Amino acid sequence: MFKNLKSPLFFLQKTPRTRYTVLNRNITIIMLLITIIPLTCMLVINNFQYKTHLRNQIMAPLYAMSEKTRHSFEIFMDQRLAIVRFISATYSVENLGSKQVIQKILSSLKKERYGFVDIGLINAKGDLVSYVGPYSLLGKNYSEQISFQETQIKGQYISNVFLGYRKYPHIVIAVQVIKDNGETWVLRATIDTDFFDNLISSMGLERSSDAFLVNSAGILQTNSLYYGNTLEKCPLRLPSNGYKSRGIETKDGNNRDIIIVSSGFSIADYILVIVQPQSVALKSWYALKTEMIIIFLISLTIIIFAIIQMTAVLIKRIKTSDEHRENVLIELQHAQKLSSIGRLAAGVAHEINNPLAIINEKAGLMMDLIELSTQFNQKSKFSELTKSIVTSVDRCRRITHRLLGFSKRIDVKIEPIQINTIIHEVIEFLEKDILYRKLEVNINLSDSLVPILSDHGQLQQVFLNLLTNAFAVVEDGLGRVDIETKNIQNKGVSIKITDNGGGIPKKIIKNIFDPFFTTKKDKGTGLGLSISYGIITKLGGEIFVESEIGKGSVFTILLPEKTNEMEGKNGKPEN
Amino acid sequence: MENQKINILLIDDEEEFISTLAERLELRGYQCRTAGDGESGIQMIENERFDIAILDLMMPGLNGLDTLRQIKTTNKELPVILLTGHGSTKDGMEGMRLGAFDFLIKPLDIYVLIEKIKSALNPQ
Numbered sequence: 001m002f003k004n005l006k007s008p009l010f011f012l013q014k015t016p017r018t019r020y021t022v023l024n025r026n027i028t029i030i031m032l033l034i035t036i037i038p039l040t041c042m043l044v045i046n047n048f049q050y051k052t053h054l055r056n057q058i059m060a061p062l063y064a065m066s067e068k069t070r071h072s073f074e075i076f077m078d079q080r081l082a083i084v085r086f087i088s089a090t091y092s093v094e095n096l097g098s099k100q101v102i103q104k105i106l107s108s109l110k111k112e113r114y115g116f117v118d119i120g121l122i123n124a125k126g127d128l129v130s131y132v133g134p135y136s137l138l139g140k141n142y143s144e145q146i147s148f149q150e151t152q153i154k155g156q157y158i159s160n161v162f163l164g165y166r167k168y169p170h171i172v173i174a175v176q177v178i179k180d181n182g183e184t185w186v187l188r189a190t191i192d193t194d195f196f197d198n199l200i201s202s203m204g205l206e207r208s209s210d211a212f213l214v215n216s217a218g219i220l221q222t223n224s225l226y227y228g229n230t231l232e233k234c235p236l237r238l239p240s241n242g243y244k245s246r247g248i249e250t251k252d253g254n255n256r257d258i259i260i261v262s263s264g265f266s267i268a269d270y271i272l273v274i275v276q277p278q279s280v281a282l283k284s285w286y287a288l289k290t291e292m293i294i295i296f297l298i299s300l301t302i303i304i305f306a307i308i309q310m311t312a313v314l315i316k317r318i319k320t321s322d323e324h325r326e327n328v329l330i331e332l333q334h335a336q337k338l339s340s341i342g343r344l345a346a347g348v349a350h351e352i353n354n355p356l357a358i359i360n361e362k363a364g365l366m367m368d369l370i371e372l373s374t375q376f377n378q379k380s381k382f383s384e385l386t387k388s389i390v391t392s393v394d395r396c397r398r399i400t401h402r403l404l405g406f407s408k409r410i411d412v413k414i415e416p417i418q419i420n421t422i423i424h425e426v427i428e429f430l431e432k433d434i435l436y437r438k439l440e441v442n443i444n445l446s447d448s449l450v451p452i453l454s455d456h457g458q459l460q461q462v463f464l465n466l467l468t469n470a471f472a473v474v475e476d477g478l479g480r481v482d483i484e485t486k487n488i489q490n491k492g493v494s495i496k497i498t499d500n501g502g503g504i505p506k507k508i509i510k511n512i513f514d515p516f517f518t519t520k521k522d523k524g525t526g527l528g529l530s531i532s533y534g535i536i537t538k539l540g541g542e543i544f545v546e547s548e549i550g551k552g553s554v555f556t557i558l559l560p561e562k563t564n565e566m567e568g569k570n571g572k573p574e575n
Numbered sequence: 576m577e578n579q580k581i582n583i584l585l586i587d588d589e590e591e592f593i594s595t596l597a598e599r600l601e602l603r604g605y606q607c608r609t610a611g612d613g614e615s616g617i618q619m620i621e622n623e624r625f626d627i628a629i630l631d632l633m634m635p636g637l638n639g640l641d642t643l644r645q646i647k648t649t650n651k652e653l654p655v656i657l658l659t660g661h662g663s664t665k666d667g668m669e670g671m672r673l674g675a676f677d678f679l680i681k682p683l684d685i686y687v688l689i690e691k692i693k694s695a696l697n698p699q
Contacts (some may be wrong), residue, residue: 039654180679193637350660353660353681353682354589354592354681356681356682357589357591357592357660357681357682357683358591358592358595359682360681360683361591361595361596361599361682361683362591363591364599364685365595365598365599365602368599368602368603372602381659393682394682397682401680416668490646530619
């Protein structure tokens with residue numbers, strides 16, 4: 001009969017235990033997936049977005065620094081170039097050819113600390129015709145040198161760093177000087193590169209970072225912390241050349257992850273390079289990433305734990321409710337069975353009553369006639385026989401009455417009733433039990449008990465439940481159950497059932513009226529007391545229990561004279 | 576009051592039961608007349624004088640309660656004792672609401688019935 005009631009949750013045709021295990025597993029997996037997938041997606045997206053954002057945050061200051069520093073270099077060089085151009089424009093070739101004049105110019109420049117080391121004048125053939133400086137270069141021919149050729153073509157020139165004759169890094173600035181006769185001579189000045197180092201150190205880079213100048217051929221123009229000294233080949237592959245700052249992420253020779261930002265000069269063949277290890281640049285990113293992963297793992301643990309716990313609770317609830325449902329169905333079946341038995345019994349009892357009444361009257365008439373007649377043979381024998389018939393009829397009558405009484409439990413009827421009568425009926429029903437188990441039952445019923453309007457059958461069931469329970473908890477031979485009824489002023493009647501059983505522990509006393517609560521393990525449905533409670537409450541009464549361990553329990557029922565359902569109707573009590 | 580003067584009307588469809596009961600009552604000095612259904616019972620009450628009626632509730636045709644209703648409209652003072660084969664007291668209670676003196680459950684105890692007859696005829 002339970003097949004039709006199978007819940008859709010149990011689509012799996014398995015034994016109950018594996019069914020719950022599979023259900024548990026499925027729910028757990030689904031819940032884990034729907035919680036962990038979005039969480040993981042969020043982590044990945046966040047990771048990516050933060051990284052992009054942080055890279056921009058890191059690169060932007062590097063670009064700014066690169067632009068600023070390059071600009072400083074360009075201003076520096078432009079300034080030197082302007083000074084040399086100014087000299088060439090101010091002085092004639094003849095003047096510059098005079099040693100005293102250029103001696104005076106150089107000493108003036110040195111006073112201004114522009115880094116000028118020497119000044120020389122080269123004629124159209126490339127010979128150094130005038131020179132002032134720390135070396136004896138006079139008469140040297142520069143016609144084959146790039147600086148001379150470039151100056152002849154472009155009018156001015158700033159060289160890369162070179163050691164020159166002095167083995168000290170410096171650069172050359174040369175400008176064209178046009179003589180009156182049209183010859184192009186060259187004014188050439190040398191500047192030391194100390195200023196380069198000052199500018200780089202003024203960038204305020206971290207210790208692990210590096211900044212230096214290279215030329216387009218990749219030759220270092222300043223000393224680098226990690227990638228060689230001046231005029232050595234730079235081992236790094238630089239971002240594509242250009243005047244605008246560009247950055248790339250790459251690995252260097254030591255397999256360090258680095259960021260390279262480079263920016264080309266417009267006025268000379270120089271490239272400013274800033275190298276920063278990624279670990280420094282992205283240190284905050286790594287810290288954040290670690291935190292995020294830790295948070296993710298903690299959340300994951302909590303989620304998994306919560307899901308497993310929740311699913312367990314859920315499955316337990318489902319299991320309990322399934323069990324409850326099955327119990328209810330069993331109880332329903334039982335009630336239906338009782339109902340049909342009751343109806344059958346009522347029919348049989350009714351049909352038998354009429355012939356019984358006839359037998360009763362016939363036997364009664366026989367008795368009357370025997371008594372009235374004069375002495376005859378075996379008069380006493382006949383008298384006994386007829387009496388025996390009447391006694392047997394009376395027994396049958398009681399049986400049919402009991403059957404009819406119990407069949408009435410099935411239908412709800414509010415009628416005037418005598419509680420004492422119901423108690424007698426129930427006790428009659430339990431008589432055999434009392435006799436066999438040698439129990440002491442004290443019935444102390446009030447003679448003046450007021451009749452009440454209530455449901456006979458339902459109250460019969462309540463008393464049967466309570467008395468059956470009382471008999472179940474007492475010992476054979478020693479058990480005592482007291483039943484007492486009395487009137488309560490203006491309120492109705494009270495029925496008290498006292499047993500000397502083991503008592504109810506305090507811990508469970510509050511649960512005894514709950515449905516499905518039972519201490520009888522497999523024997524009880526846990527419905528008896530809850531049904532009783534339901535009936536009494538429905539009839540407008542109260543039921544409560546007092547109990548003491550080792551001494552027994554007292555169940556008290558208070559019933560009003562009228563139930564709420566009867567109010568307004570006029571009922572006449574049974575006499 | 577002397578038994579000889581008491582006329583009892585018994586109304587029940589169970590012929591065997593009613594005739595035996597009548598005989599037993601007559602043995603005890605009552606005068607009994609029987610009716611096999613409600614209609615004839617009502618007719619007899621209209622035509623003759625009875626001190627008390629004993630009426631079965633379960634009858635084919637006009638049932639006990641309807642019979643009682645009719646008796647009570649025409650002859651309100653006539654005491655009626657109801658008999659029921661039904662274990663239920665409901666119809667009995669209903670009958671008492673309609674004015675019956677009392678109801679008894681079949682099979683009967685003749686002595687209880689006589690007690691009821693006596694108390695019905697001598698209120699107090």
